[in-house]
Amino acid sequence: MAELSNQLMALTVLAYLAAMVSYAAEYAFGNRSRVGRAAVRPARQLVGAGAPTDAVEVPGDLPPSDPASSAPPRTPLDRGALFGKVAVGVNALGVLLHLGTLVTRGLAAGRMPWGNMYEFILSVTFVGSVAWMVVLTRRPGVRHLGLFVALCLVVLNGAAALVAYTPVGPLVPALHSYWFLIHVSTIIIASGILLLGAVPATMFLIRSGYDQGKRRFPYTLGKRVSAAETLERLTFRLHAFAFPLFTFGALIAGPLWAEASWGRYWGWDPKEVWAFISWVVYACYLHARATPSVKRTTATWIALLGFATMLMNLFGVNLFFTGLHSYANAGGM
Amino acid sequence: MAVTVVEDRPAPPAAPPPRRSNPVLALLRNSWRQLTSMRTALVLLFLLAVAAIPGSVLPQRKVSPERVATYFRQHPDLAPVVDRLGGFDVYASAWFAAVYLLLFTSLIGCVLPRLVDQVRSLWTPPPSAPRRLGRLPQHMPGTPRPGAPAEVAADVAAVLRRRRFRTRAAVDDAGTWIVSAEKGYLKETGNLLFHVALLAVLVGVGFGSWYGWHGNRLLVQGADTGFCNAVTQYDESSLGPRVQPADLPRFCLNLTRFQATFQPTGQPKSFMATVDVTEDGGPVHRRRFTVNDPLRLHHANVHLLGQGYAPILRFTDRYGVSQTKVVPFLPTDGMLTSEGAAKFPDVNIDPATNKRNPDLQVGFEGVYLPTVSADGSPRSAYPQERSPALFLTAYRGDLGVDLGNPESVYALNRAQIASGQLTNVSGARPRKLTPGDTWTLDDGSTLQFLGTRPFVTLAVRYDPTQALVLGGAVAGLIGLMLSLAGHRRRVWFRISPPAPDADERGGSLVEAGGLPRTDYPGFGEEFAELVHAAVAAEAAADDGRAP
Numbered sequence: 001m002a003e004l005s006n007q008l009m010a011l012t013v014l015a016y017l018a019a020m021v022s023y024a025a026e027y028a029f030g031n032r033s034r035v036g037r038a039a040v041r042p043a044r045q046l047v048g049a050g051a052p053t054d055a056v057e058v059p060g061d062l063p064p065s066d067p068a069s070s071a072p073p074r075t076p077l078d079r080g081a082l083f084g085k086v087a088v089g090v091n092a093l094g095v096l097l098h099l100g101t102l103v104t105r106g107l108a109a110g111r112m113p114w115g116n117m118y119e120f121i122l123s124v125t126f127v128g129s130v131a132w133m134v135v136l137t138r139r140p141g142v143r144h145l146g147l148f149v150a151l152c153l154v155v156l157n158g159a160a161a162l163v164a165y166t167p168v169g170p171l172v173p174a175l176h177s178y179w180f181l182i183h184v185s186t187i188i189i190a191s192g193i194l195l196l197g198a199v200p201a202t203m204f205l206i207r208s209g210y211d212q213g214k215r216r217f218p219y220t221l222g223k224r225v226s227a228a229e230t231l232e233r234l235t236f237r238l239h240a241f242a243f244p245l246f247t248f249g250a251l252i253a254g255p256l257w258a259e260a261s262w263g264r265y266w267g268w269d270p271k272e273v274w275a276f277i278s279w280v281v282y283a284c285y286l287h288a289r290a291t292p293s294v295k296r297t298t299a300t301w302i303a304l305l306g307f308a309t310m311l312m313n314l315f316g317v318n319l320f321f322t323g324l325h326s327y328a329n330a331g332g333m
Numbered sequence: 334m335a336v337t338v339v340e341d342r343p344a345p346p347a348a349p350p351p352r353r354s355n356p357v358l359a360l361l362r363n364s365w366r367q368l369t370s371m372r373t374a375l376v377l378l379f380l381l382a383v384a385a386i387p388g389s390v391l392p393q394r395k396v397s398p399e400r401v402a403t404y405f406r407q408h409p410d411l412a413p414v415v416d417r418l419g420g421f422d423v424y425a426s427a428w429f430a431a432v433y434l435l436l437f438t439s440l441i442g443c444v445l446p447r448l449v450d451q452v453r454s455l456w457t458p459p460p461s462a463p464r465r466l467g468r469l470p471q472h473m474p475g476t477p478r479p480g481a482p483a484e485v486a487a488d489v490a491a492v493l494r495r496r497r498f499r500t501r502a503a504v505d506d507a508g509t510w511i512v513s514a515e516k517g518y519l520k521e522t523g524n525l526l527f528h529v530a531l532l533a534v535l536v537g538v539g540f541g542s543w544y545g546w547h548g549n550r551l552l553v554q555g556a557d558t559g560f561c562n563a564v565t566q567y568d569e570s571s572l573g574p575r576v577q578p579a580d581l582p583r584f585c586l587n588l589t590r591f592q593a594t595f596q597p598t599g600q601p602k603s604f605m606a607t608v609d610v611t612e613d614g615g616p617v618h619r620r621r622f623t624v625n626d627p628l629r630l631h632h633a634n635v636h637l638l639g640q641g642y643a644p645i646l647r648f649t650d651r652y653g654v655s656q657t658k659v660v661p662f663l664p665t666d667g668m669l670t671s672e673g674a675a676k677f678p679d680v681n682i683d684p685a686t687n688k689r690n691p692d693l694q695v696g697f698e699g700v701y702l703p704t705v706s707a708d709g710s711p712r713s714a715y716p717q718e719r720s721p722a723l724f725l726t727a728y729r730g731d732l733g734v735d736l737g738n739p740e741s742v743y744a745l746n747r748a749q750i751a752s753g754q755l756t757n758v759s760g761a762r763p764r765k766l767t768p769g770d771t772w773t774l775d776d777g778s779t780l781q782f783l784g785t786r787p788f789v790t791l792a793v794r795y796d797p798t799q800a801l802v803l804g805g806a807v808a809g810l811i812g813l814m815l816s817l818a819g820h821r822r823r824v825w826f827r828i829s830p831p832a833p834d835a836d837e838r839g840g841s842l843v844e845a846g847g848l849p850r851t852d853y854p855g856f857g858e859e860f861a862e863l864v865h866a867a868v869a870a871e872a873a874a875d876d877g878r879a880p
């Protein structure tokens with residue numbers, strides 16, 4: 001079973017890689033006007049600004065038709081869109097394989113698959129991946145972000161497999177606790193969504209640079225993504241959703257577990273320090289976004305900084321510092 | 334599109350007359366305004382994050398004093414400087430405190446006026462409509478609707494109230510009705526709750542550190558090695574500044590049984606400690622506790638942190654007098670390879686003189702392996718006692734225990750060995766002892782290894798404000814969710830009688846406008862839905878009622 005999990009893991013990374021290539025192909029072949037339309041197409045939420053009475057009739061999840069543009073007839077030769085569809089399909093396949101990896105891993109270990117760093121990262125990227133699928137169904141207009149989402153997934157999963165791989169093993173007794181389950185699962189979900197949130201954040205910064213006329217390398221990527229405002233809003237929504245979850249997981253469930261396990265709810269262990277830092281930085285982001293005198297780009301930079309601190313906690317703290325949380329290695333209590 | 338209207342912070346109270354104001358007061362007032370501005374809060378929050386970093390890079394005294402000691406050894410020049418800057422105790426340092434105290438001052442200064450504002454706005458009806466609804470981000474131009482204005486206004490107000498808008502309807506001299514409505518007060522309320530809860534958490538943490546205490550204790554199994562709660566009984570303890578040693582609750586513990594199970598790989602699977610507890614001189618209760626599930630006593634919690642073995646050693650000196658000691662050996666790895674020392678300062682007392690000879694004290698030092706590995710490695714192969722053995726070296730001389738210096742009970746005094754006052758009397762190779770073995774030293778004295786007893790390491794803690802901190806954190810989370818999910822917005826309906834020349838008698842003209850007061854992309858949709866319900870008379874009448 002553990003062997004199967006490892007093979008599925010390899011397939012997962014390959015699937016994400018394939019999805020990435022397809023997204024890239026859509027990116028490259030997408031004919032300018034189509035992509036342009038996708039970029040200006042308002043997200044579902046924005047509907048109704050101009051034509052309030054029509055908007056109510058727009059059914060559920062379909063993207064609103066854009067009355068302003070006289071849509072050119074769809075030709076089967078529209079390779080960009082085809083690649084986009086293929087990309088989403090392959091991406092979905094990747095999500096299933098990813099799920100399979102986690103399930104087989106959990107079965108092999110006889111517990112939830114988040115007992116060490118390798119499993120933790122795999123779970124976080126899985127949540128990010130699922131959240132991406134959810135965003136895609138609700139706002140198909142942002143599909144172009146798929147390239148960067150897939151890139152993130154490939155890099156992080158690859159890093160997990162190369163740097164953090166740990167053979168299947170049981171949990172040490174300190175991890176036998178329902179607070180542990182709650183603590184870790186909420187942090188995984190929050191981290192996954194924050195991971196996904198970093199993608200539109202980055203693209204927003206690139207896009208606003210592009211809009212200001214910057215034409216150097218990273219900014220050229222901004223040519224074909226959605227409008228800056230859409231990206232910024234998506235960034236905020238994802239962060240606003242994940243922040244309370246993270247607060248609960250890291251600052252409530254975590255201390256409850258720590259109290260039962262070590263006798264103190266907070267002890268400034270390196271892992272706790274970095275969770276605190278991430279939390280404060282994300283609070284900074286929410287503050288900055290609510291402060292009119294702070295530019296949205298500045299606020300978004302803070303969100304990315306927050307993500308960097310999350311990565312630091314995920315990789316850096318496990319590898320560089322020792323603390324009570326270093327449960328990646330065996331032994332001890 | 335949607336204009337975002339977010340108050341930076343409430344307008345300062347009516348500005349005082351600018352002329353002739355006291356410059357000191359003005360400076361104070363300006364500083365206060367600066368301190369409580371959103372930008373300053375942002376900078377301070379950021380500083381807080383940055384200030385927390387050194388505590389994860391440098392070893393912290395509260396977390397791992399051994400690693401601080403190592404740091405001092407490795408960086409003899411740098412360490413004292415770092416120490417003076419509070420680098421080994423970052424979270425109790427003055428500069429860290431400065432950041433968070435400033436932040437919380439700013440928080441109070443920011444939240445109080447908002448609190449007042451919020452309470453006031455909850456008592457005042459929604460403001461009347463702006464003159465030109467057409468200027469608002471959301472607008473519906475005048476649309477005819479059947480029904481007299483008063484009737485329509487009542488309908489519209491009902492529609493709004495059903496959607497939980499705070500609604501007010503008023504009529505002016507010209508017979509035009511204005512329905513004003515506002516929704517989303519919970520957002521601001523939640524936000525205030527969140528920030529006030531942060532204060533509660535800070536206060537809770539502060540009081541907790543003042544009135545809390547903790548101690549660590551190694552407890553060997555057996556009635557003769559019990560422990561009663563007192564500062565002197567702890568290996569290491571720390572009381573908050575407001576706690577006196579006499580304040581500690583009275584209880585006694587004695588470990589009657591300790592069970593540990595392990596995976597075949599040696600990874601721990603479960604631990605269970607059984608203790609006899611007496612509280613306040615009451616009856617004895619048998620209680621069990623484990624990792625993650627502490628023993629909760631009155632005003633004290635006992636947490637299981639670790640385990641190990643304590644060899645039982647009987648030493649019989651050259652005059653035939655014996656002493657038995659139970660000596661805990663400290664584990665150094667997951668397989669419980671353990672190190673320790675047994676000191677016998679009061680031996681070899683000549684019965685003729687009855688005087689203790691400091692040069693004839695005896696000490697043993699070495700390792701205990703619960704499972705000796707077949708390959709002869711000096712490490713234990715498994716954490717349970719499958720083939721236990723003790724490897725000891727014997728020393729005789731002055732142990733140095735009378736010098737009055739604090740010293741480790743797990744090792745012999747290095748300085749005494751270095752100075753030759755304590756000498757090795759058993760040769761270079763440590764002697765291997767299995768349970769039951771007796772070892773005869775060069776002077777005829779003997780050491781008998783009788784077996785081992787398990788021991789546990791315990792942390793005993795009490796934090797009186799834990800519940801307050803938890804309550805604060807939960808309240809804060811609720812506030813946070815309300816604040817992040819909520820949207821404050823206002824809508825107005827102006828319902829006027831139709832122009833006199835209109836053919837349609839008795840109808841009304843409905844105009845509407847909407848203003849999101851916070852960033853709320855979904856407002857357009859909501860507004861559309863609202864006006865739809867308000868304009869379609871049937872819809873308004875049916876809305877929310879069973880058909």
Ligand code: HEM
Pocket residue numbers: 282283286287290339341369370371372374378436437439440441443444523524527528531812813816817851
């Ligand atoms: C102790 C440090 C602080 C933390 C951790 C913190 C955290 C937060 C967070 C996470 C939010 C966004 C969630 C929400 O909208 O409720 C927020 C909003 C807000 N904070 Fe703070 N805050 C702190 C201090 C302050 C201070 C000192 C001020 C005053 C200058 C302040 C004023 C505000 C305001 C006005 C909002 C509302 C923004 C909006 O309209 O969405 N906060 N705070």
